[in-house]
Structures are given as C-alpha cells and as structure tokens.
Amino acid sequence: MQISFLIHNAYGIGGTIRTTYNLANTLAEQHDVEIVSVFRHREEPVFACDPRVGLRHLVDLRKDGPGYEGDRPEYREPARTFPKEEIRYGQYSALTDRRIARHLSTVDADVVVGTRPGLNVLLARQTRRGPVRVGQEHLTLDSHSAGLRAELRAAYPRLDAVTTTTEADARAYRAKMRLPGVRVEAVPNSVPVPAVAPADGSAKWVVAAGRLAPVKRYGLLIRAFDQVRAQRPDWRLRIYGSGKQKDKLRRLIDDLGLYNHVLLMGPAHPIEPEWVKGSVAAVTSSMESFGMTIVEAMRCGLPVVSTDCPHGPGEIIDNGVDGRLVPVGDVGAIAGGLLELINDDALRRQMADAALKASERFDPARIAERYESLFSGLVTRNRGSVTGRMRGPLHRTRGALLGGAYAVRGAGLSALGKERSA
Amino acid sequence: MMAVTSQAVTSRTADRTAGEGAVVPPRADCVADPAGGLVLDLTGFGDADGAHLVLRHRDGGQEVRLPLAPAADGRPRAVLPGGAELPEGCWDAFAQSAGGTAERLVSGLNDLRSLVDRVPDGADDRIGVRIPYATKHGNLSVRSWLRAPHAEAGELHPGQEALEVRGRVYGAALTPDAYAELAGRAGEEPRRAGVHRDGAEFRFTVVWAGLPQGDRDLWLRPAGEDGPRVRIARLLDDIVDKQSVLVYPKVTLETERGAVTAGPYYTTDNDLAVTVTAADS
Numbered sequence: 001m002q003i004s005f006l007i008h009n010a011y012g013i014g015g016t017i018r019t020t021y022n023l024a025n026t027l028a029e030q031h032d033v034e035i036v037s038v039f040r041h042r043e044e045p046v047f048a049c050d051p052r053v054g055l056r057h058l059v060d061l062r063k064d065g066p067g068y069e070g071d072r073p074e075y076r077e078p079a080r081t082f083p084k085e086e087i088r089y090g091q092y093s094a095l096t097d098r099r100i101a102r103h104l105s106t107v108d109a110d111v112v113v114g115t116r117p118g119l120n121v122l123l124a125r126q127t128r129r130g131p132v133r134v135g136q137e138h139l140t141l142d143s144h145s146a147g148l149r150a151e152l153r154a155a156y157p158r159l160d161a162v163t164t165t166t167e168a169d170a171r172a173y174r175a176k177m178r179l180p181g182v183r184v185e186a187v188p189n190s191v192p193v194p195a196v197a198p199a200d201g202s203a204k205w206v207v208a209a210g211r212l213a214p215v216k217r218y219g220l221l222i223r224a225f226d227q228v229r230a231q232r233p234d235w236r237l238r239i240y241g242s243g244k245q246k247d248k249l250r251r252l253i254d255d256l257g258l259y260n261h262v263l264l265m266g267p268a269h270p271i272e273p274e275w276v277k278g279s280v281a282a283v284t285s286s287m288e289s290f291g292m293t294i295v296e297a298m299r300c301g302l303p304v305v306s307t308d309c310p311h312g313p314g315e316i317i318d319n320g321v322d323g324r325l326v327p328v329g330d331v332g333a334i335a336g337g338l339l340e341l342i343n344d345d346a347l348r349r350q351m352a353d354a355a356l357k358a359s360e361r362f363d364p365a366r367i368a369e370r371y372e373s374l375f376s377g378l379v380t381r382n383r384g385s386v387t388g389r390m391r392g393p394l395h396r397t398r399g400a401l402l403g404g405a406y407a408v409r410g411a412g413l414s415a416l417g418k419e420r421s422a
Numbered sequence: 423m424m425a426v427t428s429q430a431v432t433s434r435t436a437d438r439t440a441g442e443g444a445v446v447p448p449r450a451d452c453v454a455d456p457a458g459g460l461v462l463d464l465t466g467f468g469d470a471d472g473a474h475l476v477l478r479h480r481d482g483g484q485e486v487r488l489p490l491a492p493a494a495d496g497r498p499r500a501v502l503p504g505g506a507e508l509p510e511g512c513w514d515a516f517a518q519s520a521g522g523t524a525e526r527l528v529s530g531l532n533d534l535r536s537l538v539d540r541v542p543d544g545a546d547d548r549i550g551v552r553i554p555y556a557t558k559h560g561n562l563s564v565r566s567w568l569r570a571p572h573a574e575a576g577e578l579h580p581g582q583e584a585l586e587v588r589g590r591v592y593g594a595a596l597t598p599d600a601y602a603e604l605a606g607r608a609g610e611e612p613r614r615a616g617v618h619r620d621g622a623e624f625r626f627t628v629v630w631a632g633l634p635q636g637d638r639d640l641w642l643r644p645a646g647e648d649g650p651r652v653r654i655a656r657l658l659d660d661i662v663d664k665q666s667v668l669v670y671p672k673v674t675l676e677t678e679r680g681a682v683t684a685g686p687y688y689t690t691d692n693d694l695a696v697t698v699t700a701a702d703s
Contacts, residue, residue: 195451195531196533197533199535203535203538203539254670254671259668260577263667263668264667264669265661266666272531273531273532273534277538
C-alpha cells in the first residue's frame with residue numbers, strides 16, 4: 001500500500017510527532033510511506049525518520065533558508081477552510097489552505113491519514129476520490145470545544161475510519177457522533193523497546209515524568225511522598241519534566257521539608273535512561289488521553305502506580321498484576337499504592353516482570369500490524385464498493401498487500417534522534 | 423513513489439546549517455560502571471583501526487587519548503577505566519580517525535544508573551567521579567572530579583536558626599579533633615563548627631546568627647588543624663549540575679543591619695557553600 005500521513009509539523013517535538021514516526025518507520029518495512037508536514041521550521045526532524053519514509057513539507061518556515069515563505073502576504077491572510085475552532089487555527093493561513101487543498105486533491109496514495117482534528121476535517125472534505133481516508137484522534141473527543149465537535153460531526157461522516165488511542169474514547173465517538181459507515185477503532189500509541197536494559201528493581205527511587213502541568217497533579221504525588229517518607233525514609237522521588245507548575249511544586253517540597261527526598265530533575269531526553277534509575281513509576285494525573293509515560297515506564301521494567309483517570313491508564317495497567325490503579329485525587333491511596341510496592345520486594349519484581357511482558361503489545365511492530373489490517377480492510381472495502389471511490393489496481397511495492405510480520409525493532413533506530421537535551 | 427529527503431540518523435544538534443546529504447556527526451553512547459569507569463560506544467564513525475576517542479580539557483590544552491577498538495556489536499569502543507587519572511574539570515569528547523581531524527561527538531544514550539546512590543569502596547583513598555552529559559548543543563562532555571580525601575555531603579536540613587549538614591568522609595579518619603570550617607572568599611578568618619562523628623559519618627551545624635553577609639565554602643578538617651583540609655562536596659551520584667536540582671529553601675533573619683536570607687547551595691563545581699544576603703525589600 002501507499003500510505004500518506006498528513007501532520008502539523010513533523011519537525012517539532014511532541015507525542016503525536018513521535019508516535020507518527022514510530023508508526024511510519026515500521027510500516028515502511030512493508031509499504032510505501034510518506035509523511036507530509038504542513039510546516040517545516042528547521043532543517044532536520046528531531047525524531048529519527050527511516051530513510052525509506054518520504055518526508056516533505058507544504059510550507060517552508062526555515063527563517064534563514066532560501067525558500068522561506070513566512071513573509072508572503074498569503075501566509076498572513078487568515079485560513080478559510082481550516083476549522084476555526086481548532087486550537088492551531090492561528091497558525092494556519094490562506095497559504096496553508098491552498099497548499100493542503102492541492103496536496104489532498106492530488107495525493108498519490110491508497111490511504112491518507114490525518115493526525116489532528118483540523119487536518120482530519122480537511123482530509124474528509126478535500127481528498128480526491130480514491131484513497132481511504134483515516135482520521136487519527138490523538139487527544140479525546142471530550143477534550144475538544146463544542147464548536148470543534150460540531151465541525152467534526154459535519155465532516156467526519158466522509159472519513160472511512162476514525163482511530164482513537166483508547167477504547168473509552170472510541171466508545172465516546174460511537175455514542176456521541178453520528179458516523180454511519182465510518183469505522184471507529186481504538187489503536188494505542190506505540191512505544192519501541194528501550195535501548196537500555198530494563199531496571200533491576202533494586203534502586204530505591206520512584207520516578208515520574210511529564211510536563212509540570214496542573215493536569216498531572218504532581219502536588220498530589222509530592223504530598224503522597226510525604227507519607228511514603230514517614231514510613232520509608234530510604235526511598236526518594238524524582239520528577240522529570242519542565243513546566244509552569246515548577247515554582248509551585250518547589251514551594252510545596254520546601255513547605256513539607258522534602259528537599260532531601262523529592263527532586264525536580266528538569267527535562268530529560270531521552271527519558272529511558274532515567275526510568276531505569278528507578279524501581280517504581282508514578283502517575284497522578286486527573287486525565288491522560290492515552291498514557292504514553294505509563295507504557296514507557298513499563299517497557300523499561302517498572303511497575304506503575306497510576307490514578308485510574310480517564311482515559312488510558314485503566315486500559316494499559318492490569319490492576320494488581322503489572323501495576324496498581326488508585327482513585328483520582330486521593331493522596332492516601334497514592335501513598336498506599338507506592339508503599340505496597342516499596343515494602344514488598346518480591347511483589348515489586350513480579351509486577352515489573354509482568355509489566356515488561358504486557359507492554360510488548362505496544363511495540364511498533366504490533367501496532368503497525370493493527371493499522372495495516374485496518375487500512376487493508378478499508379482499501380478492500382472501497383474497491384468492492386459500487387457507489388464510488390473506484391480506482392485502479394493497488395500499487396504494490398515492498399511485500400504483498402498483507403505483508404508479513406514486522407521486525408520487532410531493536411535499539412538502533414529508536415534510540416536515535418531523540419529530542420535535544422536542555 | 424516519493425523522493426527520500428530525510429536522513430536515517432538525525433543529529434541532536436540544533437539548527438545545523440548543512441542541508442540534505444550533510445555529514446552527520448558521530449554519536450557516543452556511554453555506560454558508567456560503579457567504580458567510576460566509562461564505556462563509550464560510537465555510531466556514525468568509520469574505522470576503529472588506529473582511531474582514538476579524545477577528551478580535551480576545556481580550560482587548556484590537556485588531552486586524554488583513549489584507543490578505539492571494535493566491540494562485540496562492531497561499534498568502535500573506548501574505555502576509560504575507573505582507576506585512570508582524569509584531572510578535575512570539564513572535558514569535551516571528540517573522535518579522531520588515524521591521521522584524521524578530531525570530530526566533536528554528539529551525546530547519545532547515557533546509562534548512568536550505576537552512579538545513582540554510588541557508594542565507593544571504602545578502601546579507595548581517592549574518589550574519582552566522571553559524569554558524562556549532553557551540553558546545551560547536544561554534544562558529549564565529561565565532568566570529572568578527583569578528590570583525596572573527599573567529604574561527601576548528604577542530607578542538608580536548613581532551619582530557622584541553623585543548617586545541619588550530614589556527610590561521610592573518604593580517605594581520612596575522623597578524629598576527636600575534627601571540625602568544620604566556614605571559609606569566606608575574601609581572606610576572612612574562617613569560622614569553626616564542632617563535628618559529631620559516627621565512624622566515617624559526620625554532622626555539624628552552621629548557626630546563622632552572627633554570620634556576616636557573603637558566601638562561605640564549607641570544609642572538613644577530619645584530624646583538626648594539623649590534618650588535611652577537605653572540601654565538602656556532593657559528587658557521588660549521576661547529577662552533573664547539583665545546583666539546579668538539589669535546591670534548599672532559604673530562611674529570612676532579622677539582624678541589626680536589616681533582614682537577610684541565609685541558606686546552603688552547591689557551587690558550579692558541586693561544592694557545598696552557604697550564603698547570607700540582604701533580603702529583597
């Protein structure tokens with residue numbers, strides 16, 4: 001198959017970008033894959049791109065480059081076709097409208113995949129007849145404004161499929177949107193096998209990682225750790241990440257006298273070598289649209305104590321088997337979950353082993369297989385459809401339409417090209 | 423179908439000006455061992471034969487050359503043994519092929535788990551610490567400390583009246599004459615604080631009252647006036663820059679000359695100091 005991804009900015013840093021490269025790089029073992037980036041603001045992408053994946057941009061924003069387009073009048077005119085209710089609306093323009101429309105009306109692919117709501121709307125409306133149209137939801141339906149949901153409701157019936165990262169969000173799409181004939185399927189994000197050996201469970205550190213944002217509720221974690229310290233002063237907590245909450249969290253640490261026990265580490269890239277310095281991971285969020293850090297920690301051999309918040313954690317963690325789910329917002333329960341694993345070495349190691357095994361289902365090879373079977377099913381359905389979207393024979397290149405298994409990728413590519421260090 | 427315009431390996435360096443087809447700089451992955459040794463594996467570098475990994479001291483021409491040899495996976499590997507002499511300071515890492523010029527190494531994966539909560543062999547008189555890290559441009563450098571004896575700072579307990587410092591000494595015995603010294607940086611007469619000892623572990627308190635404004639470095643005199651003067655520092659972990667991570671609250675005190683704030687901090691060399699400054703009005 002020819003698969004073409006459309007993404008906001010393939011040269012940036014972020015969960016959607018990382019997960020798109022993971023998927024594209026793996027699919028490229030069997031298929032022709034390209035990533036089309038609406039914007040390009042730097043020379044090289046931050047994440048590693050497999051040489052078999054075609055990467056191109058629609059609008060050049062490299063400031064000192066010869067092709068810089070940010071000073072064109074068309075770039076300053078507001079967008080008309082890109083949905084106004086999208087968070088990124090301000091970055092789109094008459095120029096992006098025109099380039100995206102031209103791209104979608106001429107795209108040479110069997111499957112076109114959008115990676116954010118605004119692009120999915122354009123993809124639904126403007127893709128030429130023929131290719132299968134897939135819209136990925138990397139956040140959740142509930143996180144969008146009412147206005148954006150209305151725009152999605154109008155456009156998404158023209159998609160062939162909507163993918164969400166959780167079953168919970170797929171249920172929300174099925175219940176709240178009228179999408180006749182549109183496949184709604186949950187496909188989790190993928191996380192490659194880490195390039196470092198898993199943790200051995202001996203380090204007396206709890207590790208958390210994520211933006212220091214209110215939704216992560218790190219204040220709860222710090223308060224919970226105050227209870228942990230009372231019982232186990234030999235254990236300590238590292239929180240990796242940066243964000244606006246930093247000063248507030250610092251004050252809380254000072255107020256509780258936890259400066260010898262709780263460290264705000266700042267951002268770390270790559271994060272895998274930091275996970276393996278701990279033996280237990282903690283997530284205290286009030287909302288996780290997926291829960292990428294939970295999977296990352298499990299792939300590094302850490303059992304995760306996580307709040308059972310919407311939407312992802314409960315679909316990733318098998319409570320009591322490979323981690324522990326605790327109620328949202330409950331300091332005592334978070335402390336209890338941590339202490340359960342801190343105080344029982346055998347249980348901790350047993351859950352760590354289970355976490356390593358269970359998290360293999362998020363390997364890019366396994367996730368790519370799920371996408372491949374979704375895509376090829378839709379391509380077959382479209383070809384058999386009498387009402388339209390007929391097109392010529394499928395392009396076949398590497399491998400047959402239903403290719404064999406994907407290689408479970410080792411350290412190599414996944415370890416490269418991670419974000420710059422701060 | 424589409425032109426391949428991307429590269430297999432992406433540099434971590436920001437905004438390189440080279441375009442497509444640019445030569446990607448070699449990258450080093452480091453694994454630290456508990457004895458202070460480093461194993462460095464290179465990717466994107468040619469033949470290991472006759473090649474070296476070169477560490478250059480940032481403050482001068484000093485250079486350490488480590489031979490590269492293929493590891494089991496074929497990648498060129500250099501080893502800096504824990505026992506090797508690497509004078510204190512900041513060392514930039516380069517790779518140099520036989521007869522070639524030295525290329526700056528990009529920092530890859532640094533597996534430093536064995537440095538976390540490191541407890542050196544008590545028999546070692548000399549404490550060697552090397553922490554590899556990525557510079558702000560993403561290049562690999564190694565921060566090195568070499569101390570004999572060494573006084574490792576542990577928990578700090580800053581309070582309204584005083585700061586309690588706990589630590590452990592390596593390479594020297596604590597005698598009944600032991601004391602701690604607060605040394606100003608302008609040649610003032612150092613102040614003393616009595617030391618409680620428990621084997622190699624020590625603790626003492628720095629009383630804020632009467633401490634003039636300014637910075638003071640903390641030293642341990644494990645055998646009193648006649649013995650060595652040992653800088654108190656925090657070195658035995660994986661954190662290259664303590665002052666941004668090991669942060670302690672400051673207290674505000676009323677003095678005859680107005681309000682001051684007082685508290686401990688780690689210097690850019692990870693040595694322990696205290697500061698007393700006029701409070702912002």
